[in-house]
Amino acid sequence: MILKAKERGGGAQLARYLLSMRDNDHVELHEVRGFVGDDLLSALREVDAIAKGTRCENYLFSASLNPPGGETVTVEDFEKATDEVERKLGLEGQPRAIVFHEKDGRRHAHVVWSRIDAEHMRAINLPHYKMRLRDVSRELFQSHGWEMPKGLRDWRERDPLGYTREEWKQARRVGLDPKQLKALFQECWNRSDTGTALAQALKERGFMLARGDRRGFVAVDYRGEVYAVARQAGVKTKEITARLGDPEAYPSVDKVRTYIAACMSERIEGFIRQAEREAGSGRKALDAERAELAARHRQERQALKTGQEKRWIAETKARAARLPHGFAGIWHRLTGKYSKIKQRNEREAWDALKRDRAERDGLIASQLDQRRALQERIREQRERQQADLLLLREDIARYQDMASPERQNERRNSDTERETRKRQHRRDREQDRGFER
Numbered sequence: 001m002i003l004k005a006k007e008r009g010g011g012a013q014l015a016r017y018l019l020s021m022r023d024n025d026h027v028e029l030h031e032v033r034g035f036v037g038d039d040l041l042s043a044l045r046e047v048d049a050i051a052k053g054t055r056c057e058n059y060l061f062s063a064s065l066n067p068p069g070g071e072t073v074t075v076e077d078f079e080k081a082t083d084e085v086e087r088k089l090g091l092e093g094q095p096r097a098i099v100f101h102e103k104d105g106r107r108h109a110h111v112v113w114s115r116i117d118a119e120h121m122r123a124i125n126l127p128h129y130k131m132r133l134r135d136v137s138r139e140l141f142q143s144h145g146w147e148m149p150k151g152l153r154d155w156r157e158r159d160p161l162g163y164t165r166e167e168w169k170q171a172r173r174v175g176l177d178p179k180q181l182k183a184l185f186q187e188c189w190n191r192s193d194t195g196t197a198l199a200q201a202l203k204e205r206g207f208m209l210a211r212g213d214r215r216g217f218v219a220v221d222y223r224g225e226v227y228a229v230a231r232q233a234g235v236k237t238k239e240i241t242a243r244l245g246d247p248e249a250y251p252s253v254d255k256v257r258t259y260i261a262a263c264m265s266e267r268i269e270g271f272i273r274q275a276e277r278e279a280g281s282g283r284k285a286l287d288a289e290r291a292e293l294a295a296r297h298r299q300e301r302q303a304l305k306t307g308q309e310k311r312w313i314a315e316t317k318a319r320a321a322r323l324p325h326g327f328a329g330i331w332h333r334l335t336g337k338y339s340k341i342k343q344r345n346e347r348e349a350w351d352a353l354k355r356d357r358a359e360r361d362g363l364i365a366s367q368l369d370q371r372r373a374l375q376e377r378i379r380e381q382r383e384r385q386q387a388d389l390l391l392l393r394e395d396i397a398r399y400q401d402m403a404s405p406e407r408q409n410e411r412r413n414s415d416t417e418r419e420t421r422k423r424q425h426r427r428d429r430e431q432d433r434g435f436e437r
Contacts, residue, residue, distance in 0.1 A: 001073075001081055001140040002149075003133040005063035007115065007126065009051075011044030014062060018099045018110050025294040025371065026102040026301075030075070034095030034114070043097055047114040056123035059116050061091065063133070065109040068146050070372065074361040078109045081140055085111070088132045090124060105372035107364065185219075185232035195244040210256040211247045216240075220256045222264060223398075261399040268399070272392045279385040286378050293374060297367045304363055308356045315352055319345040 008014065019040060021027055035043035044060070051059035065081055067073040078098070086092045095114040100107060115123045141148040188201035199209045207219040207227070217229045217240050230237045241247070251259075322341050 001068075001137060001144075001146075002066040003063060003081075003085065003137045004066070005061060005129065005133055007058035008060050008062055009048075009057050011048040011060060012041060014060065014112065015041040015044045018101075018112070024101045024103045025290070026100070026298065028100040029097070030078075030100055030109075031096070031098040033097070034093075035097075040097050040099065043095070044112065047095065047116060050114075050116050050118055050121075051123075053121050054116060054123060056116065059114065059123060061089075061113045061115050061126060061129075063111045063113075065111065066106075067108065069106055071144070071146060072365045072368070073107065075357060076361075077144075081136070082109070082111050084136050084139070085133065086113070088136050089126055089129055091115075091126075094124070102368070102371070104378075105368055105375035107368055181227070182232050182234065185227070185229065186234055189233040189235060193243075198243060208256050208260065209244070209250055210253045211250040212253065217244055217247060217250070218253060220253060220260065222260055224257045224260065226253055265396055265399045268392050268395050272389060272396070275385065275388050275392065279389075282381055282385070286374070286381065290374060290378070293371065297371075300363060300367070301360075304360060308359070312352065312356070315348070319348060 019027055019029065029040055032038055032040060032043050035046050037043045037046055047059055051057075063085060065078060067077075078100075082096070082098060086094070086096075091113045094117075097112045099110045099112075101110065115126070117124055138148065140146075184205055185202075188198060188205065192198040192201050202209060202219055206222050209229070210218050210220050210226075212218040212226075212228070216237060219227045219229050219232070221227070230240045233240070244250075322345065323338065
C-alpha cells in the first residue's frame with residue numbers, strides 16, 4: 001500500500017475537496033473520531049479554531065492510502081493500516097477522519113489527523129515522517145504478499161522520470177519486396193503504350209514520374225522514395241526515353257516531393273480530424289457507461305445499507321426483548337442470568353456488525369471488479385487512439401520535413417555521394433578485372 005502524506009492547513013478547503021464527487025465514482029465518509037461535530041466540514045473547522053490558540057499553521061496531517069491496482073482490500077485492512085500509521089508517527093488518540101474514494105476501478109482512503117494536542121495546546125512534532133511511512137508501506141506490502149515496487153525495495157532503484165519510452169522513427173521506408181516492386185513496374189510498362197498511359201498507371205499505384213539528376217526518368221512514391229524507372233521495369237533507357245519523351249518536360253524530384261508532401265499533409269490532417277471525432281464519440285459513450293455504472297453501484301450500496309439498517313433494528317429489538325424488566329429483571333440480576341444474556345447479546349451484536357461489514361466489503365469488491373473491467377476498456381481505447389494519432393502526426397512531420405529546402409539539399413548531396421561511390425566502385429572493379437587479365 002503506497003502511503004503519501006503532508007502537513008497542511010486549510011481544513012474547510014480540504015473537507016470540500018475530500019467530499020467532492022467531481023473526479024470520483026464514489027465518495028464515502030467512513031469515520032469521524034474525536035471531534036465534537038459528526039461531519040467532516042464541522043470537524044476540520046473545529047481543528048482550525050483550536051489551532052488559532054497556537055502558532056501552528058499546518059495543523060492537519062493528511063495521508064492517502066493507495067493499495068495496488070487489482071487487489072481486494074477490505075475496510076478492516078484500511079483501518080489496520082491507519083492504526084499502524086498512527087502508532088508509527090505518535091498520533092494515537094488524536095482526532096481523525098477517514099474518507100474512501102473510488103475512481104477508475106480503484107479504491108483508496110484519505111485519512112486526516114489533527115496535529116494539535118488540545119490538552120497542552122501544542123502541535124505534535126512529526127520528524128522524518130516520510131521515512132516512517134515508507135517503513136509502514138514496506139511492511140504492508142510484505143504482510144499482504146503484494147509485489148513490492150522497485151522504489152520501495154531500494155530508493156536507488158527508483159526511476160526519477162517514472163517511466164522510459166523509445167522514440168518512434170519518423171521515417172519508415174517502403175516495405176515492398178524488391179521482386180514485387182519490379183513486377184509492379186513491369187506490369188505498368190507492359191500495359192501502357194504511351195508516356196501518358198505509363199504515368200497514369202504508375203500514379204494509380206502511388207508513384208509519380210519525375211526528372212532524375214542525370215536526365216533520366218525516375219518515379220517518386222508517396223513517401224518520397226525515388227526509383228529508377230528503367231532499372232525497375234527491366235528495359236533500356238532508350239526505350240524509356242522513346243516512350244516518355246524529353247525529361248525536361250517533367251518536374252524535378254524536389255518539386256514532386258513538395259507536391260506529394262502538400263497533398264499528403266492535407267489528406268492526413270483530414271485523417272487526424274476524423275480520428276479525433278471518433279475518439280470524442282467513443283469517449284462520450286464510455287463516459288456515459290461509467291456514469292450509469294456508478295449510479296447503479298450507488299443504488300446497490302444504498303439498498304444494502306437500508307436492508308442492513310432494517311435488519312439491525314429488528315435484531316436489536318429481538319436482543320432487547322431477551323432482557324427481563326421489573327421484578328424478573330431484578331431476579332435475573334441476582335441469579336447472574338442477566339449478565340449471561342447481556343454477554344450473549346453483545347457477542348451477537350459484534351457478530352452482526354462483522355457480518356454487515358463483510359457483506360459491504362463483498363459488494364464493493366464485486367463492484368470494483370466491474371469498474372476495473374470498464375476501466376481496462378477505457379485504457380485500451382485511449383492507448384489505441386493515442387497510438388493512431390501519434391502515427392498520423394509523425395507522418396505530418398515527415399512530410400513537412402520532406403518538403404523543406406534544407407532537407408532536399410541534404411538528400412541531393414547524399415544521392416550525389418552515393419552515385420559517386422557507385423561509379424568509383426565500378427571503376428575499381430574494372431581495374432581489378434584488367435589486372436587479372
